Amino acid sequence: MVGPLASLKVLDFSTLLPGPFASLLLADMGAEVLRIESPTRMDLLRVLPPHDRGVSASHAYLNRNKRSLAMDLKQPEALDVIKQLLQDYDIVLEQFRPGVMERLGLGYEALKAINPKLIYVSITGYGQTGPYKDRAGHDINYLALAGLSSYTGRADSGPLPLGAQVADVAGGSLHGVIGLLAAVIARQQTGLGQYLDVSMTDCAFSLNAMAGAGYLACGVEPGREDQMLNGGSFYDYYRSRDGRWLSVGSLEPDFMKRLCTALGLEELANLGLSPQPAPQKRLKDALKVEFEKHDFAELCAMFAGLDACVEPVLSLSEAVQHPQMQARELVTEVPRGDGTSQLQMACPLKFSQGLPQPGHIGATLGQHTDQVLDELGYSVERIAELRRAKVVL
Incomplete structure (x- = not known):
């Protein structure tokens, strides 16, 4: 079975959560995703606990169904490989700070000259413009600046650190996929690709939805526990006698x-x-x-x-066992590659024609380097030369 996005081929330069979650959705729906990873600067998600048989469970999930090519992008030979890949891969997903890909010779304008059909998606904290474009940040910072934290939490104790990464996932990942697929549809009409500037803060700002609409149109500034849906009414959580x-x-x-x-x-x-x-x-x-x-x-x-x-309010262990979650088949078995499998969250999207079964958990660093270079026509000797020169791992 092939998925609805089987015609898409994606070069994924991203790390950690936002970009990898976006490309996970694409891969689950059938897109071919090739991760371009640094052999010297590890994706920190690879070492994030907890571990299953020495492998980060988060990495194994977020990077399932993707291949890994480990290559030092600072070396000229690496740029040659990317140029060859662009003959076949016409979507780029990256998550560096503004200007990094340009300095590597991999910016949108440079790559578009090689393949005018290229769709290039940049996911950053604050976007490619504005005074904060080069500023570091994390999910909690984006939610704070976007105004969401100002009316979330309790009046007497302030905002709460959310357990889920809302700006990263609902902002960067989901909006990034929406924009990418919109660009694919546009390309089908025009034959041309385009550049997408996805800011996690911008997208988090749009999640203000009702509260933001009320403020901009009516001047009503929401505060903590003063709105119908944020604890200002009976709509809330209630404790049982035994503390649940x-x-x-x-x-x-x-x-x-x-x-x-x-x-x-x-x-x-x-x-x-x-x-x-x-x-x-x-x-x-x-x-x-x-x-x-x-x-x-x-x-x-x-x-x-x-x-x-x-x-x-269920714990994760209880949620996994809930009849509704089981009926919706939200947990799946994903091969580890050694004859065993790992339980992971399944793709939540349900297509009438189905989706392909997950192929494998997140790959080891550079696991598919030789395979990818072989597909590009590199000889065994040439691959060995690139490895000795530390261009690839």
């Missing part, structure tokens, strides 16, 4: 009525419909009291058959 948590999102009247009836608070159901803080606080306080009268298992059983938008 449940989520309550019973926004619609029918759901609110079922929630309150289940907890013996029928007379308070109308409070959930009020936009005013006082009724919301009264309802929220009452819900806290009632939830803390019951153990977690009792609450789960209470709401299991009740369509009230109340769900337990």
Whole structure:
């Protein structure tokens, strides 16, 4: 079986999370992805714990189905290899700071001259322009500057460090893939590629969605726990008697009525419909009291058959075993390459014609160097010369 993106061939120069997650999605959907890795400056994701049989689980997941060519891009012979690859690979994904690829002779203008159909995607923290373009940053910084952290968290304790990398994944990775595929469609019409400047901060800023729309159009500045969906209403998490948590999102009247009836608070159901803080606080306080009268298992059983938008906060181990996750086949077995397999999260996209089964976990550094150079016509002797000269690993 081939995936819907089987016609795409991608040179991936990225490391860590944003670029690799983007190319993981492409590879899962059938694209051929070749990672170009430095033999001297390791992708730190390779050593990130925890490890499975000496291999980083994160690296094994984020880089599955991709080949690895280890090559020193600072050497002239490496540029020759890239130029040859561009005859066949017409998408480049990179994640260096602005100007790095240009200094290596691998900028968009230089590579476009070799292949005008080239689609070139640059994922950076702050984009290719602006006073912050050369500034270092991480996910937490992008969320802070984009305004998202200003109304996320608790009023008395401030913003919370999120467990998921929202700016990296929802910003850089997903927006990068959306833009890349849009450029592919445009190329089908024009025959020409183009350059995509993807800023994780820009994309995080767009995730303000409702709060940002309200501020720009109406001047309403959101704060922590003062909006309907950020803790300023009953829409929140509630602790059980034994210290577990449940989520309550019973926004619609029918759901609110079922929630309150289940907890013996029928007379308070109308409070959930009020936009005013006082009724919301009264309802929220009452819900806290009632939830803390019951153990977690009792609450789960209470709401299991009740369509009230109340769900337990599950650990990862519990989420993996949940019937919904299992029915959706969100865990898959990926070959390690030694006859065994590793459990990984599956591609979440469901196509009626299906997707190809994962081929292998993330490759070792330079695992496919000889194979790729052989495909380009390099002799065994020439490959050995490049290895002795430390051009390739």
